[in-house]
Amino acid sequence: MTPFLQQLHYSLLQDASDANLRQWGAHIVQQNLAIADLITLIHAEKKVATRFSWMLGGIVERAPELVRPVIPYLFTHRKEIVIQNFERSLAKFFALAGIPEEIEGEAVEALFQWLMDPKVLLSTRIFAMAALDRYCRQQPDLRHELRIVLGRIVLENGGSLEKKARAILTRK
Numbered sequence: 001m002t003p004f005l006q007q008l009h010y011s012l013l014q015d016a017s018d019a020n021l022r023q024w025g026a027h028i029v030q031q032n033l034a035i036a037d038l039i040t041l042i043h044a045e046k047k048v049a050t051r052f053s054w055m056l057g058g059i060v061e062r063a064p065e066l067v068r069p070v071i072p073y074l075f076t077h078r079k080e081i082v083i084q085n086f087e088r089s090l091a092k093f094f095a096l097a098g099i100p101e102e103i104e105g106e107a108v109e110a111l112f113q114w115l116m117d118p119k120v121l122l123s124t125r126i127f128a129m130a131a132l133d134r135y136c137r138q139q140p141d142l143r144h145e146l147r148i149v150l151g152r153i154v155l156e157n158g159g160s161l162e163k164k165a166r167a168i169l170t171r172k
Contacts, residue, residue, distance in 0.1 A: 011024065
């Protein structure tokens with residue numbers, strides 16, 4: 001483990017504050033560090049892995065191009081990652097950084113499953129909807145299937161999920 005990685009690991013272990021996560025995220029973005037060199041932290045103890053995931057969530061908001069290269073790894077190893085509701089992080093990464101081509105089919109299928117499952121967290125479903133909307137703008141042949149699912153959501157749900165679905169449906 002490099003000294004930088006050790007320092008980041010220790011800091012994430014000791015301090016869960018938003019300020020700490022933002023500070024590390026800003027440093028990584030400013031230095032244009034490769035997330036792939038840090039990705040082992042996703043398999044660290046649960047506290048560190050969770051906080052690392054939260055930090056990636058902040059980074060993807062500011063510099064999606066830094067997170068995009070590790071998305072295939074995170075998606076492929078998602079069942080080994082012991083973070084509660086990690087699907088939410090993945091859906092957010094897909095929504096903000098796009099779906100990498102090498103995992104496209106399986107990722108789109110997972111996003112549709114998360115979107116349609118009423119047991120999945122609302123935030124995960126909203127990020128899945130946003131990711132699929134973004135994807136369908138680039139791959140219009142899937143737009144019809146998304147419209148069918150969104151129509152069902154409008155009929156069966158209320159609140160922010162229905163509102164987001166209506167906004168996407170009226171835009172297309």
